[in-house]
Amino acid sequence: MEQDCIFCKIAAGEIEAEMVHEEEDVVAFKDINGQAPVHVLVIPRQHVPNLEAIGQLPDAVAKRLFEVSSEVAEKLGVDESGYAVRINNGPDAGQEVFHLHLHVMGGRKMGMP
Numbered sequence: 759m760e761q762d763c764i765f766c767k768i769a770a771g772e773i774e775a776e777m778v779h780e781e782e783d784v785v786a787f788k789d790i791n792g793q794a795p796v797h798v799l800v801i802p803r804q805h806v807p808n809l810e811a812i813g814q815l816p817d818a819v820a821k822r823l824f825e826v827s828s829e830v831a832e833k834l835g836v837d838e839s840g841y842a843v844r845i846n847n848g849p850d851a852g853q854e855v856f857h858l859h860l861h862v863m864g865g866r867k868m869g870m871p
């Protein structure tokens with residue numbers, strides 16, 4: 759766990775979040791500032807700051823991030839209407855939290871920015 763990482767603290771249960779899915783290595787919770795009717799963040803429990811560091815995750819965990827994204831979309835009823843899965847990586851993408859996370863967004867048309 760990285761000190762002062764808000765998502766590490768959410769994964770550890772030290773900061774509250776509206777959990778959507780929890781398992782051994784991956785958790786999903788509602789974005790605190792949702793930009794769509796469905797807006798969930800899917801994270802590995804292990805701290806990795808960005809995509810450049812994804813190789814630090816076991817392959818199975820990296821894969822689970824995508825599988826859980828799909829499962830969350832189904833659970834929240836947007837699997838058929840569709841949804842966007844987005845990673846903001848680095849300054850031009852506006853990355854604010856440096857713990858890798860996938861945004862799962864749906865419930866409205868999700869165009870390219």
Ligand code: AMP
Pocket residue numbers: 764775788789790791792799845846851852853854855856859
């Ligand atoms: P980004 O790093 O650009 O992908 O943005 C970080 C995302 O995390 C934003 O959409 C925030 O609304 C969200 N966020 C920040 N703090 C929390 C929190 N405590 N609980 C849930 N979502 C959060």
Ligand code: ZN
Pocket residue numbers: 760763764765766767804805806856857
């Ligand atoms: Zn972290």
